[in-house]
Amino acid sequence: MFSAKIRSEVLKEITDVISTLVDEAKFNLAADSLTVRAVDPAHVAMVDMTIGKDAFEDFKADEGELGLDLDKIKEVLRLARAGDVISLEHDEDRNRLVVRVGNITRHMALVDTAGMSDPKVPNLDLPAKLVVRTDELRQGIKASESVSDHIALLATPDGFEMVSEGDADSVRLDLPKDLLDELQSKEKVRSLFPLDYFSNMVKALSSAKTVTIFLGNDYPVRIEFGLAGDAGNATFLLAPRIESE
Amino acid sequence: MLDWAEKHRPKSLREVAGNPAAVRQLEAWAKVWETGRPKKRAVVLVGDPGIGKTSAALALAADFGWGLIEMNASDKRNKAAVHEVATRGALYETFTDDGEFLRRRDGGLKLIILDEADNLFGREDYGGIGAIAETIRKTGQPIVLVVNDYYELTRRSSALKRLALKIVFRRPRHATVARVLRGVAAAEGIRLDEEVLTYLAERSGGDLRSAINDLQALAAGREVVREEDLLALGYRDEHTEVFQALEAILRSGDLDAARKSTFTLDEDPERLILWIDENLPREYWNPEDLDRGIHALARADEFLGRVRRSQRYALWKYASDWMTGGVAVAREGSSAGSQYRFPLWLVKMSRSRYRRATADSLLGKMGDAYHVSRRRARLTVLPMFAHLFQTEEPFRFFQTARLDLGAREVAYVLGQKQDSKAVRRILEGAESLRRGESTVTPFSRFES
Numbered sequence: 001m002f003s004a005k006i007r008s009e010v011l012k013e014i015t016d017v018i019s020t021l022v023d024e025a026k027f028n029l030a031a032d033s034l035t036v037r038a039v040d041p042a043h044v045a046m047v048d049m050t051i052g053k054d055a056f057e058d059f060k061a062d063e064g065e066l067g068l069d070l071d072k073i074k075e076v077l078r079l080a081r082a083g084d085v086i087s088l089e090h091d092e093d094r095n096r097l098v099v100r101v102g103n104i105t106r107h108m109a110l111v112d113t114a115g116m117s118d119p120k121v122p123n124l125d126l127p128a129k130l131v132v133r134t135d136e137l138r139q140g141i142k143a144s145e146s147v148s149d150h151i152a153l154l155a156t157p158d159g160f161e162m163v164s165e166g167d168a169d170s171v172r173l174d175l176p177k178d179l180l181d182e183l184q185s186k187e188k189v190r191s192l193f194p195l196d197y198f199s200n201m202v203k204a205l206s207s208a209k210t211v212t213i214f215l216g217n218d219y220p221v222r223i224e225f226g227l228a229g230d231a232g233n234a235t236f237l238l239a240p241r242i243e244s245e
Numbered sequence: 246m247l248d249w250a251e252k253h254r255p256k257s258l259r260e261v262a263g264n265p266a267a268v269r270q271l272e273a274w275a276k277v278w279e280t281g282r283p284k285k286r287a288v289v290l291v292g293d294p295g296i297g298k299t300s301a302a303l304a305l306a307a308d309f310g311w312g313l314i315e316m317n318a319s320d321k322r323n324k325a326a327v328h329e330v331a332t333r334g335a336l337y338e339t340f341t342d343d344g345e346f347l348r349r350r351d352g353g354l355k356l357i358i359l360d361e362a363d364n365l366f367g368r369e370d371y372g373g374i375g376a377i378a379e380t381i382r383k384t385g386q387p388i389v390l391v392v393n394d395y396y397e398l399t400r401r402s403s404a405l406k407r408l409a410l411k412i413v414f415r416r417p418r419h420a421t422v423a424r425v426l427r428g429v430a431a432a433e434g435i436r437l438d439e440e441v442l443t444y445l446a447e448r449s450g451g452d453l454r455s456a457i458n459d460l461q462a463l464a465a466g467r468e469v470v471r472e473e474d475l476l477a478l479g480y481r482d483e484h485t486e487v488f489q490a491l492e493a494i495l496r497s498g499d500l501d502a503a504r505k506s507t508f509t510l511d512e513d514p515e516r517l518i519l520w521i522d523e524n525l526p527r528e529y530w531n532p533e534d535l536d537r538g539i540h541a542l543a544r545a546d547e548f549l550g551r552v553r554r555s556q557r558y559a560l561w562k563y564a565s566d567w568m569t570g571g572v573a574v575a576r577e578g579s580s581a582g583s584q585y586r587f588p589l590w591l592v593k594m595s596r597s598r599y600r601r602a603t604a605d606s607l608l609g610k611m612g613d614a615y616h617v618s619r620r621r622a623r624l625t626v627l628p629m630f631a632h633l634f635q636t637e638e639p640f641r642f643f644q645t646a647r648l649d650l651g652a653r654e655v656a657y658v659l660g661q662k663q664d665s666k667a668v669r670r671i672l673e674g675a676e677s678l679r680r681g682e683s684t685v686t687p688f689s690r691f692e693s
């Protein structure tokens with residue numbers, strides 16, 4: 001059983017985060033929350049998201065799972081006006097989701113979840129931790145976009161850096177310790193990531209003012225942030241570029 | 246119900262049926278990846294359908310504990326899609342489906358499988374082949390291309406010949422197919438008559454997938470499959486029956502036997518005449534016999550023509566009588582007793598299928614644009630069109646955009662390869678025209 005009401009902005013936020021990596025996803029339902037875990041088709045990134053029932057105007061669910069096509073959710077969101085509340089209901093007999101927005105009712109066929117994986121979040125030993133403002137990250141990405149298609153993230157005892165090196169040009173954003181909300185880094189660590197994915201991840205954060213980043217040396221980055229006014233939280237993991245031999 | 250061919254795929258390279266040399270080659274290539282990078286970072290597994298190429302690639306990933314990404318024919322595989330999945334996967338480290346992190350340095354790789362890589366077609370997959378070659382040049386992860394037709398792949402990108410190691414898979418022998426079937430049957434709790442096993446193995450011609458599919462179809466709702474069940478399900482070998490009919494027609498010399506031989510045959514006269522036409526000259530060695538035989542076939546063909554034009558299928562019986570009985574009594578001397586062959590004409594038609602389909606879709610688009618039939622388009626429009634297309638650049642862009650031509654069609658008119666620069670340039674020009682980024686009049690040079 002699943003029946004919920006949610007503000008369109010919140011649903012958009014949730015959808016944007018997941019659709020950064022996948023087009024279809026399995027939503028795992030529990031009595032007080034909803035969880036999504038997915039690995040992208042190129043197997044270089046992961047998302048792990050939990051949305052508590054408080055993010056919803058109304059939330060009733062039994063243990064279960066729903067396979068959703070995120071493009072269809074986006075279509076519905078385009079019909080919604082600011083402040084609209086969208087109602088979602090699982091029609092178990094016909095295995096579809098009934099979505100109501102305003103006076104529109106959309107019946108949405110569910111996606112078979114049999115082929116969808118259930119990844120566990122790996123335990124990664126990431127020595128550096130920092131908390132950075134989202135708009136600073138956006139600024140760094142904007143600066144890098146014309147220069148290269150990957151971006152290096154560095155943490156040192158003194159600050160956080162984003163460096164992008166192209167064939168001829170390079171660009172770098174320096175955030176010294178006093179501009180960060182938190183910094184723990186005993187030594188210098190550095191890893192290289194695909195810029196477009198990193199950029200899409202950061203763009204998907206619509207309400208989080210700050211994000212927590214964990215970094216290692218030639219190791220994945222872990223990006224943690226709040227969603228839906230802290231009623232939910234999500235983690236992105238992004239694999240580093242293979243070091244050259 | 247789960248597809249048995251899928252369910253019983255080999256879990257390890259050791260379980261791959263047949264092809265020991267190819268499997269060893271594949272394994273050796275993979276071993277190099279464990280410690281460094283082989284000179285050729287990709288392999289192309291070449292071979293007929295259903296003989297274990299994809300299975301071997303999957304088993305390889307399992308044996309080496311590698312992650313896996315697959316792009317199949319059902320996925321869109323144009324330039325952007327290949328970049329997004331294969332290229333990205335090739336350059337970065339890996340999270341597996343289970344959420345495990347694998348690092349290259351610790352031997353944690355991911356295998357990138359491009360299945361049916363000789364099957365990237367049309368605008369849907371435009372630029373895909375080029376993107377695959379580019380991915381192989383840059384990759385830090387092992388890549389496997391799976392193809393039926395090596396030529397079809399390298400025809401479109403000759404760079405792949407240099408970049409990828411070719412590993413040929415052959416059809417497994419009947420005994421190997423039988424062994425696999427026995428294993429599947431045992432795993433599914435089905436008992437098989439030895440005759441059934443032999444029959445299915447031989448019928449498959451080495452295609453394991455089709456053999457397993459046949460077994461699954463036969464075994465549906467049974468625990469024991471006996472020889473009689475084969476008949477009950479209407480299984481039989483199409484070619485044996487044709488060969489028997491040919492024997493009655495070309496060797497018996499008996500009008501009645503020749504006519505009756507086709508009564509139970511599941512071939513219509515349109516196809517049967519091809520079989521007879523192919524084999525008559527091998528059997529009738531005496532020139533006079535041959536002359537009379539061909540003459541009888543020609544009479545049969547006249548009736549076939551009438552049927553095609555008038556759609557009066559009642560006339561087929563006259564065609565049949567001429568090509569069977571007529572041919573049978575045309576021979577007065579002895580027959581040569583040669584081996585019968587599959588009609589060459591059918592083989593040729595199937596080989597040129599791709600080219601004919603391209604011409605057909607091109608002529609269809611021309612027909613729509615110029616309000617003429619395909620036939621007329623071929624006779625009157627195409628020669629002029631091709632000439633202008635080859636000589637006038639604005640005409641190329643304009644018509645490619647207007648007729649919505651794909652890479653195959655442009656290559657056809659131009660007489661160039663599909664991945665050639667010329668073809669790419671035209672498609673790009675047409676695309677920018679379509680998006681309104683440039684303008685062009687088809688005959689600009691006459692207008693100034």
